[in-house]
Amino acid sequence: MAKYSWPEKPTLLGTPVKRLDGPDKVTGRARYTHDINRPGMIYGKIVRSPYPHAKVVSIDLSAAEKAPGVKATLAYMKPGDEVHYQGDPVAAVAADTEERARDAARLVRVRYDALPQVSSEAQAMAADGPKWSTTQPNTRAGQRAETGDLEAGFRQAGHIVEQTYSTHVITHVCLETHGAVCEWDGDKLTAWVSTQGVHQCAQGFAQALGIPQTNVRVITQYMGGGFGSKFAPDSQGIICAKLAKAAKAPVKLMLDRKEEHLDTGNRPSAFAKIRAGVSSGGKLTAFDGQSWGTGGAGAGSGFPLPYLYQFPNRRRVHTDVYINAGQQRAMRAPGHPQGCFLTEILMDELADRVKMDPVEFRIKNAPPLAPNAQWIKYFQEGAKRFGWDKRHATGDPTPGPIKTGMGVSAHLWGGAGRGSQAHVDLMSDGSVVVKCGTQDIGTGTRTLVAIVAAETFGLPVSAVKPEIGDTIYPFSGGSGGSTTAASVTPAIRTTSVNALDQLFAKVAPTLGVTPDQLAAEGGRVFVRGNNSKGLSWKDACKLIGTEPISVDGKWEDGLSSSGTSGVQFAEAEVDIETGVVRVKRILAMQDCGLIVDKLTAESQAYGGVIAAINFALFEDRILDRVTGQMVNPNMEWYLLAGMSDVPKIDIVLNNMPERGVIGIGEPPTVSTASAIANAVRNATGATIRSLPLHPHKVLAALEQERAGGTN
Amino acid sequence: MSPKDGFGFSRRDFLKTAGAGSLATAVTAAGVAEAHAQAGVRALGPGDVPVTLTVNGRRIDLRIEPRVTLLDAIRNRADLTGNKRVCDRGACGACTMIVDGRTVYSCSTLAIEVQGKQIRTVDGLASANGTLHPVQQAFCDVDGLMCGFCTPGFVVSTIALLEKHPNPTPEQARKGLDGNICRCGTFVRVMEAAMAAATSSAGGVRRG
Numbered sequence A: 001m002a003k004y005s006w007p008e009k010p011t012l013l014g015t016p017v018k019r020l021d022g023p024d025k026v027t028g029r030a031r032y033t034h035d036i037n038r039p040g041m042i043y044g045k046i047v048r049s050p051y052p053h054a055k056v057v058s059i060d061l062s063a064a065e066k067a068p069g070v071k072a073t074l075a076y077m078k079p080g081d082e083v084h085y086q087g088d089p090v091a092a093v094a095a096d097t098e099e100r101a102r103d104a105a106r107l108v109r110v111r112y113d114a115l116p117q118v119s120s121e122a123q124a125m126a127a128d129g130p131k132w133s134t135t136q137p138n139t140r141a142g143q144r145a146e147t148g149d150l151e152a153g154f155r156q157a158g159h160i161v162e163q164t165y166s167t168h169v170i171t172h173v174c175l176e177t178h179g180a181v182c183e184w185d186g187d188k189l190t191a192w193v194s195t196q197g198v199h200q201c202a203q204g205f206a207q208a209l210g211i212p213q214t215n216v217r218v219i220t221q222y223m224g225g226g227f228g229s230k231f232a233p234d235s236q237g238i239i240c241a242k243l244a245k246a247a248k249a250p251v252k253l254m255l256d257r258k259e260e261h262l263d264t265g266n267r268p269s270a271f272a273k274i275r276a277g278v279s280s281g282g283k284l285t286a287f288d289g290q291s292w293g294t295g296g297a298g299a300g301s302g303f304p305l306p307y308l309y310q311f312p313n314r315r316r317v318h319t320d321v322y323i324n325a326g327q328q329r330a331m332r333a334p335g336h337p338q339g340c341f342l343t344e345i346l347m348d349e350l351a352d353r354v355k356m357d358p359v360e361f362r363i364k365n366a367p368p369l370a371p372n373a374q375w376i377k378y379f380q381e382g383a384k385r386f387g388w389d390k391r392h393a394t395g396d397p398t399p400g401p402i403k404t405g406m407g408v409s410a411h412l413w414g415g416a417g418r419g420s421q422a423h424v425d426l427m428s429d430g431s432v433v434v435k436c437g438t439q440d441i442g443t444g445t446r447t448l449v450a451i452v453a454a455e456t457f458g459l460p461v462s463a464v465k466p467e468i469g470d471t472i473y474p475f476s477g478g479s480g481g482s483t484t485a486a487s488v489t490p491a492i493r494t495t496s497v498n499a500l501d502q503l504f505a506k507v508a509p510t511l512g513v514t515p516d517q518l519a520a521e522g523g524r525v526f527v528r529g530n531n532s533k534g535l536s537w538k539d540a541c542k543l544i545g546t547e548p549i550s551v552d553g554k555w556e557d558g559l560s561s562s563g564t565s566g567v568q569f570a571e572a573e574v575d576i577e578t579g580v581v582r583v584k585r586i587l588a589m590q591d592c593g594l595i596v597d598k599l600t601a602e603s604q605a606y607g608g609v610i611a612a613i614n615f616a617l618f619e620d621r622i623l624d625r626v627t628g629q630m631v632n633p634n635m636e637w638y639l640l641a642g643m644s645d646v647p648k649i650d651i652v653l654n655n656m657p658e659r660g661v662i663g664i665g666e667p668p669t670v671s672t673a674s675a676i677a678n679a680v681r682n683a684t685g686a687t688i689r690s691l692p693l694h695p696h697k698v699l700a701a702l703e704q705e706r707a708g709g710t711n
Numbered sequence B: 001m002s003p004k005d006g007f008g009f010s011r012r013d014f015l016k017t018a019g020a021g022s023l024a025t026a027v028t029a030a031g032v033a034e035a036h037a038q039a040g041v042r043a044l045g046p047g048d049v050p051v052t053l054t055v056n057g058r059r060i061d062l063r064i065e066p067r068v069t070l071l072d073a074i075r076n077r078a079d080l081t082g083n084k085r086v087c088d089r090g091a092c093g094a095c096t097m098i099v100d101g102r103t104v105y106s107c108s109t110l111a112i113e114v115q116g117k118q119i120r121t122v123d124g125l126a127s128a129n130g131t132l133h134p135v136q137q138a139f140c141d142v143d144g145l146m147c148g149f150c151t152p153g154f155v156v157s158t159i160a161l162l163e164k165h166p167n168p169t170p171e172q173a174r175k176g177l178d179g180n181i182c183r184c185g186t187f188v189r190v191m192e193a194a195m196a197a198a199t200s201s202a203g204g205v206r207r208g
């Protein structure tokens, strides 16, 4: 048996435990980077290119230097450099108030030679179109994969569907914008950063500034959302550190909302021209997909395709397309919502060809049931829970303008754990401190750390003090890829188990037993099988003496695993006169291995679903075709759901303790949008093959359907 | 001030029908008119001027430029950082404060405009001994928060809602909270928290 395992009868794991930092957050006591105010602190502001593509001719900082309150200026680019997107950083200033920093930034005179710009995928791919860069091509060959015999697959097909599907670019819109507060003490830097990875950030600062990593401390006690966009110091972090050095004062540099939209990442677009075949019996036979997408100025746009379902014969050829827009970054389940949408809409079209129910059709073509492949079970169970039997065939026959329909989609994710370290101190007064250089990005990591230690020591959660969000604590990876829970909780478990063993060794002689006969539960250390023979936790810890039990440990195999599955059902209502789509209900069937905290795990699932409703119905980064500038770099025209837009959502979490811990942050956001789009199709009979499902597109699809459809 | 409640429709409805441009114009015009009426037509600034605010019952004396918003004045000059700046233009609700009983977007309110008024921020809602306001407690109990960056705004909006409608219908609650955006997706549980707080205080939410 492995040295480490999860308890068979846990008292805390899998139960709803309230977020430990809830009270700090609801009272405003929690200090985010945005809230750090240091003595003598001044404010930084970045000057950015208004042009999507241009050459910098000159940068004149003299007027800004003389402006009231200005303490430092810097040129980030130099004459001759090329800017590749609106918002590319060019220069920066720091002044004693935020208002004056903004004034001074306006006084920086940058002359540009504007160059032709590329603001859409189509423009980039046109033979004689403009070029996004003077040195690099507009496209590059991306993923390519081929399996089986494509021609044979199409020969076996009773029906073939050939269509083009697409998804759009969205931005992360972290409510706390990216940014930092930097303070130097000689050549040592302390940086409060809104980041998903304190240790990665420290490394980034050290490299960019040419100082040893040991001279950098990064602190992130609280952070207001990252979703994959906050791992490195980025230009704003490095600029902040440089301004602080030049001004000899702490500098706060938080981006404003417009900068956040332009320069901190986005989810790339995805397009695919697909030809797919299905046998008359309803078995997928072939898939031939040519895909492309843009991750902006020089960044890739890959995604999995076909998604999840078993096409025995398949080919996929991808092209990365570059345009003059901010670079993409990982965004909540990178690639999956795109690949899922392109495949799942196709699946409903194929199901219709063979006159099969979409659930039945998916069950027939899903991978076989396995611990990391629960789809078939979720399709069956979910259909029952959702009332799928009440689904009408495509096209709601109800008279009147409001049509209702149901849709379904499925997804997968990895979420494996990896190296993470931890440190546990047990004090003679009974107090417990657990340290880990991870960070809580809103997922509840701080609470998970305490739960695992408390479970191991048989203590209430409140008896454990978790210390995270600081590079002075042992190394832990960035919070991305839904890997945090599966990385951190095993490290806490192994370190706590070892600390407890040391405590048992101290206690055993007093109780006249050997250490392996001891157990810790319910706030007591006692002889297994003889509950009354023992000591309270406090009394047991008194035996520790003056030198605390102090244990280092790390992630070990066997407490976490990888591979989750999920299925979602959606019911949507479409007003065929206005084209407005409203989501009425979502059911999410999801697993994540051993659930650590039921409450925060469910919150992750709710959050994922709501994020995907935004992706499906509201948000869209719109670039002006003529100027290449973003039309809606704000929060009033960059639409996000409000309370009235949120439907009834049911989350069904399948606890699988035998699998160990797996992440849940990303998977629940993958298939919602496809399920909604399929519900719209079921409601109206019109297929919308491109996201977002904005009213004009719904109306256009209805129009096309009335004109005889696309098939 | 940016009233978002009390006209019988929510800000989002208003935006849908009127467009943000006209909202901004209306608000600014009203604010200017009010300032003029109070002060006579007297130019202030452009440099620092004395501004006195009453925040959570405490008097705060500041010297700031007249253009400084209520939010920035409180966050940057008084180190009361509970309320957040997210969109900085009246679209997200993270900066929501209660001024003389009405919710305002403090990012779109000038500090100088609200002198002499009672300003309540998220920082002043718990009692001095640390006991949470019933609304704050409800958010913690049902996990009505994740990263927590929108939470201060939601907490303040919920309190304002319950002070107006001690036993809100779900519809009233939704409308009352429609001016707040959460990117982590806490809406379902924020709604639960609002309804639970209404029940737990049996229609009598303590006034902070």
Ligand code: FES
Residues within 6 Å of the ligand: B084, B085, B086, B087, B088, B089, B090, B091, B092, B093, B094, B095, B096, B105, B106, B107, B108
């Ligand atoms: S920051 Fe004031 S409404 Fe968004």
Ligand code: FES
Residues within 6 Å of the ligand: A175, A224, A225, A442, B145, B146, B147, B148, B149, B150, B151, B181, B182, B183, B184, B185, B186
């Ligand atoms: S909890 Fe993160 S934005 Fe609402």
